[in-house]
Amino acid sequence: MHEESIQTAESAGTRMDGDGFMALLGRRRSTRMFKEQPVPQALLETLIRAACLMPTSCNRQLWHFVIITDPALKVKVSALSDAQQSYLYDAPALIAVFYDTSLETRNPCNTAEVTAGITIGTLLLAAEAHALGAIYLGGIRRPSGIGKAVGAPPYMRCFGLVCVGWRDDDPPSPNRREVADVLNMNRFALSQERYRADIRPHLWTLRQIADFRDKLLWYKGVHIDACTLHVDPDRRLSPLFQFMTGRLAMMLSRYQAPEMLDILSFNGDVVYQVLNACPGAFKRLYAYDLTPGIQRYMEERFARLSPTGPLAYLVNAEPDRLAIPLAAGQVQVISCYERLEHFEDPLPLLREMRRVLAPDGCALVLVSNRFYPHLYRYKRMRQGNYALGRNWNRGPERKFEPRQIERLFAEAGFQIRSVTGLQPVSIKIASVLASFCRRLGLYPLADRLADWAGQQGCTSSWLRNFSSVIAYELNRQR
Numbered sequence: 395m396h397e398e399s400i401q402t403a404e405s406a407g408t409r410m411d412g413d414g415f416m417a418l419l420g421r422r423r424s425t426r427m428f429k430e431q432p433v434p435q436a437l438l439e440t441l442i443r444a445a446c447l448m449p450t451s452c453n454r455q456l457w458h459f460v461i462i463t464d465p466a467l468k469v470k471v472s473a474l475s476d477a478q479q480s481y482l483y484d485a486p487a488l489i490a491v492f493y494d495t496s497l498e499t500r501n502p503c504n505t506a507e508v509t510a511g512i513t514i515g516t517l518l519l520a521a522e523a524h525a526l527g528a529i530y531l532g533g534i535r536r537p538s539g540i541g542k543a544v545g546a547p548p549y550m551r552c553f554g555l556v557c558v559g560w561r562d563d564d565p566p567s568p569n570r571r572e573v574a575d576v577l578n579m580n581r582f583a584l585s586q587e588r589y590r591a592d593i594r595p596h597l598w599t600l601r602q603i604a605d606f607r608d609k610l611l612w613y614k615g616v617h618i619d620a621c622t623l624h625v626d627p628d629r630r631l632s633p634l635f636q637f638m639t640g641r642l643a644m645m646l647s648r649y650q651a652p653e654m655l656d657i658l659s660f661n662g663d664v665v666y667q668v669l670n671a672c673p674g675a676f677k678r679l680y681a682y683d684l685t686p687g688i689q690r691y692m693e694e695r696f697a698r699l700s701p702t703g704p705l706a707y708l709v710n711a712e713p714d715r716l717a718i719p720l721a722a723g724q725v726q727v728i729s730c731y732e733r734l735e736h737f738e739d740p741l742p743l744l745r746e747m748r749r750v751l752a753p754d755g756c757a758l759v760l761v762s763n764r765f766y767p768h769l770y771r772y773k774r775m776r777q778g779n780y781a782l783g784r785n786w787n788r789g790p791e792r793k794f795e796p797r798q799i800e801r802l803f804a805e806a807g808f809q810i811r812s813v814t815g816l817q818p819v820s821i822k823i824a825s826v827l828a829s830f831c832r833r834l835g836l837y838p839l840a841d842r843l844a845d846w847a848g849q850q851g852c853t854s855s856w857l858r859n860f861s862s863v864i865a866y867e868l869n870r871q872r
């Protein structure tokens with residue numbers, strides 16, 4: 395029966411269409427960088443026509459679309475919907491998808507929501523079929539604001555935006571789960587391990603973490619100007635970065651033509667700093683991360699930047715295990731800027747760092763401190779403003795207690811040479827007091843407090859246990 399139906403399909407000439415359709419599905423990628431060139435109105439209407447061919451409950455077709463091309467309106471849409479996604483401005487056209495949920499009787503299968511989903515999926519595929527790039531933005535905190543911005547009636551519920559334009563990026567393919575992993579015949583196989591994609595990425599498997607780092611870089615990386623790609627341009631000016639670069643320069647100066655390794659270089663910010671600040675101080679600088687996609691991002695970025703030097707890219711050698719492709723004892727200096735936080739169990743990474751470090755080598759490891767009141771985190775949680783990616787952009791969610799991380803260092807075979815607290819809590823307290831004094835009109839006291847806070851960038855005293863980040867300089871245990 396099954397063979398018969400395949401034969402019928404083949405003879406009807408639909409088999410090729412099936413292959414073509416699968417190829418289209420496989421080719422589609424979410425596009426996050428667009429060319430400025432506008433999309434012709436007729437082509438946009440074709441996308442809407444494709445969406446209108448989709449099924450609806452009782453064929454009621456309660457959808458409506460608004461295409462936004464006016465730059466001023468985009469700003470309004472972004473502000474009213476609290477979208478915070480840069481490609482919303484870059485895409486030449488945004489399609490706001492509405493559905494009249496008031497007329498779609500409440501039904502246990504949520505037919506209105508299902509229909510909106512089908513519609514959005516179709517818009518994305520139709521865009522791909524017409525050589526356009528597109529992305530659906532569901533990470534919009536107030537979709538009703540889009541309706542307000544375009545003057546939609548209140549009974550029309552907005553289901554987000556599809557950004558459309560000519561593609562100007564080539565993001566790596568994200569991983570997809572295998573059919574065997576997601577399909578059972580007739581009965582749900584409960585013996586299968588539950589698939590987890592937790593909101594906290596450090597709980598993921600190495601493969602998932604690698605894929606996420608890849609995506610995050612290509613998602614959040616934005617064109618700041620014609621020649622530079624940055625994830626977070628402000629970072630390089632931060633006191634943490636300045637401390638780190640200074641300390642690394644000092645460490646490098648202890649060796650003759652040392653080799654240096656940067657752990658999980660990501661967008662290459664640390665590597666960029668070192669190339670800039672310590673030219674000629676090392677024989678080779680290795681930028682190591684998990685995927686070829688991240689390597690490509692860094693290569694493209696560095697090809698356009700001025701500092702050059704003996705830089706080599708390293709990609710993790712195994713998909714399920716952290717494996718730095720370097721010989722044992724090969725490097726003299728290692729930098730690791732808040733990277734242990736990306737793993738539930740950072741020991742495998744620490745052990746790899748210990749393996750590749752030369753017997754007389756040293757590592758600078760910056761760790762985010764659990765005992766510091768990272769207020770932005772609580773504020774975001776209170777606002778429900780908690781999204782994947784946003785956390786990693788603004789600093790990792792995972793924090794370590796000093797004693798916990800120090801135990802892990804010892805377990806991995808490191809001994810601590812020095813400990814420095816960066817941005818101690820006293821700075822924060824002094825700044826809060828200073829602004830309080832200013833409000834009371836006590837300006838001289840406010841100035842003195844602010845002045846004092848400015849001098850407290852780092853500390854080796856007990857206050858280091860209450861600083862935002864703790865910098866450890868490590869040696870191999872003898």
Ligand SMILES: Cc1cc2nc3c(=O)[nH]c(=O)nc-3n(C[C@H](O)[C@H](O)[C@H](O)COP(=O)(O)O)c2cc1C
Binds near residue numbers: 531533613
């Ligand atoms: C419901 C939904 C909401 C999404 N929201 C966003 C978003 O707000 N921002 C974003 O950059 N991507 C968003 N995406 C795109 C996904 O991140 C993307 O589809 C996924 O990572 C797979 O990548 P691919 O589309 O290139 O295959 C969303 C996708 C879906 C289905």
